[in-house]
Amino acid sequence: MIDVTKPFLPPIEEYQSLVNDIWSRNWLTNNGPLVRNLEIELKKHLELDHLLFTTNGTIALQLAIRALNLTGEIITTPFSYVATTSSIVWENCRPVFADIDRNRLTIDPTKIEALITKETTGILATHVYGIPCHVEEIEVIAKKYSLKVIYDAAHAFGTQYKNKSLLDYGDVSTLSTHATKLFHTIEGGAVISKDAEVIKRMELLRNFGHDGAYKFNGVGINGKNSEFHAAMGVINLKHIDAILADRIRVSQHYDSRLLSLNIRRPEIPKSTRYNHSYYPIIMENEEILLKVSHSLQANGISTRRYFFPALDTLDYVIKANNPVCDNIAPRVLCLPMYFNLLRSDIDQICDIILKEMKN
Ligand SMILES: *Cc1c(COP(=O)(O)O)cnc(C)c1O
Numbered sequence: 001m002i003d004v005t006k007p008f009l010p011p012i013e014e015y016q017s018l019v020n021d022i023w024s025r026n027w028l029t030n031n032g033p034l035v036r037n038l039e040i041e042l043k044k045h046l047e048l049d050h051l052l053f054t055t056n057g058t059i060a061l062q063l064a065i066r067a068l069n070l071t072g073e074i075i076t077t078p079f080s081y082v083a084t085t086s087s088i089v090w091e092n093c094r095p096v097f098a099d100i101d102r103n104r105l106t107i108d109p110t111k112i113e114a115l116i117t118k119e120t121t122g123i124l125a126t127h128v129y130g131i132p133c134h135v136e137e138i139e140v141i142a143k144k145y146s147l148k149v150i151y152d153a154a155h156a157f158g159t160q161y162k163n164k165s166l167l168d169y170g171d172v173s174t175l176s177t178h179a180t181k182l183f184h185t186i187e188g189g190a191v192i193s194k195d196a197e198v199i200k201r202m203e204l205l206r207n208f209g210h211d212g213a214y215k216f217n218g219v220g221i222n223g224k225n226s227e228f229h230a231a232m233g234v235i236n237l238k239h240i241d242a243i244l245a246d247r248i249r250v251s252q253h254y255d256s257r258l259l260s261l262n263i264r265r266p267e268i269p270k271s272t273r274y275n276h277s278y279y280p281i282i283m284e285n286e287e288i289l290l291k292v293s294h295s296l297q298a299n300g301i302s303t304r305r306y307f308f309p310a311l312d313t314l315d316y317v318i319k320a321n322n323p324v325c326d327n328i329a330p331r332v333l334c335l336p337m338y339f340n341l342l343r344s345d346i347d348q349i350c351d352i353i354l355k356e357m358k359n
Contacts (some may be wrong), residue, residue, distance in 0.1 A: 001300045001301075002300060002301045002302065002336050002341075002345050002348075003302050003336060003338075004302045004303055004304045004334060004335070004336050004337070005064070005180045005336070005337065005338050006338040006339070006341075007180065007184060007338075007342070008133075008178040008182075008184065008236060008239065008243055008338070008339045010232075010236060010238075011018045012234045012238055014238075014253070015232065018034065018231035018234065018235065019228070019231060021034075021229065022204055022227045022231065023035070025037070026297055027227065028226060028227050028228070029224060029225070029226040030224065030229060031207075031224065032227045032230070033227075034212070034227045034230035034231050035053050035226075035227060035230040035233060036223060037213070037230070037234060037235075038053055038185075038230040038233045038234050039051055039052065039053050039190075041234060041237055042083050042190065042233075044236070044262045045237060045240070046157075046165040046167055046168075047164060047165060047168070048165060048167060048168055048192055048194055049193075049194050049196075050192065050194070050195075050196060050199040050233060051190050051192045052190060052199065052202055052203060052204060052206060052229060053185075053188060053190050053225050053229075053233070054086050054188065054189065054190055054191060054223045054224070054225060055188070055189065055191075055222070055223050055224065055225050056084070056176065056178065056187050056188060056189045057082040057083065057152075057154045057174060057175060057176025057178060057188075057189035057239060058087055058176075058189070059084060059188035059189065059221070059223045060174035060175065060176070060191045060223075061084065061087035061124075061150070061174050061222070062079075062087045062090060062091055062223075063174075063191055063202045063205050063206060063221075063223055064172040064174050064191055064202070065078065065087060065088065065091040065093065065122075065124075065150065065201045066091060066152045066201075066202075066205055067172065067191075067198050068121075068122060068150065068171055068172060068198065069121075069203040069204060069297070070121045070122040070148060070150075071092075071093060071121055071275070072090070072093060072119035072120065072121050073093065073094045073095075073096045073117060073119040073120045073121070074088050074092075074093045074094070074095055074096065074120070074121065074122045074123070074124050074146075075097075075098050075107075075112055075115050075120060075123045075124070076088060076095045076096065076097060076098070076107070076123070076124040076125065076311075076314075077097070077098065077100060077106065077107040077124075077125055077126050077128070077311075078097040078098075078099070078100065078310040078311045078312035078320065078329075079100045079105055079106075079126070079128060079307055079310060079311070079323050079325050079327045079328070080126035080128055080152060080307055080311060081126075081154065081306075081307060082311065082314070083154075084124065084126050084151075084152045084311065085311040085317060088115060088124060089316055089317070092331070093121075094119075094317075094318070095124075095311070095317050096115050096120070096318075096320075097311070097312040097317075097320040097322055097325075098112050098322070099111045099323065099324045099325055100109040100322070100323035100324050100328070101134070101324070102130075102324050102327045102328065103265045103266065103267040104128075104131050104133070104266055104268075105131065105213075105280075105328065105332075106125060106126065106127065106128055106131060106132070106133040106134065106243050106266055107123075107125040107126075107130050107133060107134075107138075108134075108324070109133075109134040109137035109138050109141065110137075112114065112138070112141050113141055113219060114319050115146075116145050116147070120145070120147060121147060121148065122147050122148040122149065122150060123138060123141070123142060123147055123148070123149050123150070124149075124150045124152060125149070125150075125151055126151070126152040126153075126154070126155075127137060127151060127152070127153050127155060127156040127159065128155065128164055128266075128307070129155055129158075129266060129268055129269055129277060129278045129280055129306075130155040130156050130158070130166070130182075130271075130274060130275040130277040130278070131267075131274070132156075132159065132161040132166055132169075132272055133151065133268055135151075135161065135170070137234040143161055147291050147301075148168075148170050148171045148172075150170055150171065150172050150173070150174065151166075151167075151169055151170040151172075151173045151174070152174055152183065152298070153166060153167050153173040153174060153175055154174065154175060154176035154178075155181070155182075155242060155275075155277045155278065156173075156175070156181040156277075157175060157177075157181065157182055157275060157277070158182060158183065158240065158244050158272055158275035158277070159272065159273065159275040159277075160272070160273040161269070161271060161272050161273075162271045162334070163271075164257075167192045168192070168194070171193065171195065172192065172193045172198060172202075173191075173192040173193070174189060174190070174191055174192070174312075175189055175190040175191075175192065176188075176189045177189055177190065177233060180330075181277070182243060182244075182247070182275060182277045183233075183236060183237070183240055184232070184233075184236060185225070185229040185230065185232045185233035185236070185289060185348070186228075186229050186232050186328070187225075187229060187235065188225050188229050192223045201315075202270075203216070204217050204218060204220055205220045205221060205223065206220070206222075206223035206224055207220060207222075207223070207224060208220040208221065208222060213215065221269045223302075226293040231240075242339075243339050244275060244276070246339050247275070247276035247277070247337065247339070247341060248276055250276070250279070250337055250338075250341050250346065251276045251337075253343060253346045254279055254335065254350065257346070257347065257354075258281070258350060258353065258354075259352035260354075261354065261357050262284055262357070263281045263282060263283055263284075264279070264282040265279075265281060265282065265358070266280060266282070274337055276337070277337075278306065278333075278334050278337055279334060279335045279336075279337045280306065280333065280334050281332070281333055281334075281335060282328060282331055282332070283331045283332075283333060286329055286330040288331075288357065289305075289330070289331050289333050289354075290333075291356055292333065292352075292353055292356045292357065293333055294306075295352055295355075296349065296352055296353070298349070299352055300334065301348070301349055302336070303333050303334060303335060303336070304334045305332065305333060305334070306332065306334045307329060307332070308329050308330060308332070309317050309329065310322070310325045310326060310329040312325070332339060335349060336349060
């Protein structure tokens with residue numbers, strides 16, 4: 001059985017050693033030393049000003065929307081994981097969908113301006129598969145109309161754009177460190193901002209609004225994370241260079257084996273050091289996609305249709321007609337991609353794809 005993803009697990013002794021420390025301190029959660037240490041290490045590693053570790057990537061999105069006081073309409077992408085849209089709705093805002101760029105599969109900046117109304121307060125875009133959005137064009141629009149920009153950077157750990165972390169763009173960037181992500185803490189996420197005020201608000205929001213033991217500054221939620229999750233992050237961060245390097249190996253082997261086929265790959269913009277967080281292929285049509293994925297499944301190989309269906313078809317949003325997304329979402333397939341995926345397994349996957357597509 002080859003899964004589409006497999007969580008990275010460090011040598012157990014490394015994790016055990018930090019668990020022993022937790023036992024001796026008897027400090028399990030509530031901004032403990034490992035949580036603070038992980039935040040410091042992540043800021044250092046990613047060269048970021050401010051970062052807060054959160055329960056997960058969905059709460060991170062909700063904290064960002066709250067902290068930036070977004071209301072009314074938020075312009076967003078229909079091509080992402082459901083949490084990008086559900087967090088907007090959960091925060092009592094309305095998602096307004098702009099179509100995607102057919103090359104990068106991220107939000108198409110030329111489609112944003114026509115959707116702006118008096119009700120629009122922000123843009124929430126996803127660096128889908130870790131591919132940078134058109135951050136410069138989006139910034140120009142946001143400035144012109146005084147909109148806030150949130151990037152759902154759940155896939156973006158390790159991607160650099162113009163010599164800095166992709167997490168350093170936007171008013172707030174959010175990260176997921178869920179077990180399926182390239183850098184993980186089992187469950188977890190983070191909010192990132194250059195603005196100390198915004199970070200301060202998110203810090204209050206993350207901890208019930210506690211401003212000291214007996215004073216509350218606004219309504220908050222429990223968005224904290226535990227020492228056990230932080231421990232996994234501290235250890236996994238030590239392995240991150242190996243994790244990123246191995247994904248290049250996997251990607252390149254897929255590239256070389258699938259070269260001859262009529263499949264398209266999303267475009268990585270110039271000045272990007274890409275993290276290879278996924279291996280999506282864009283097939284000619286949905287019929288071929290289904291034929292290939294069924295054949296892989298029959299051979300014990302799982303794939304995922306990230307991201308299908310498009311989010312502008314969810315039953316709790318106002319439906320939108322986005323021809324590029326409607327056309328592409330049904331024919332993208334993500335192939336297995338994880339640390340130490342065997343070369344022989346990649347060969348087996350490619351043999352099946354080649355066989356199905358040449359028939
Ligand atoms: C994984 C993911 C999320 C949600 O993160 P969780 O940590 O699972 O809550 C949000 N957006 C995108 C694009 C994701 O892939």
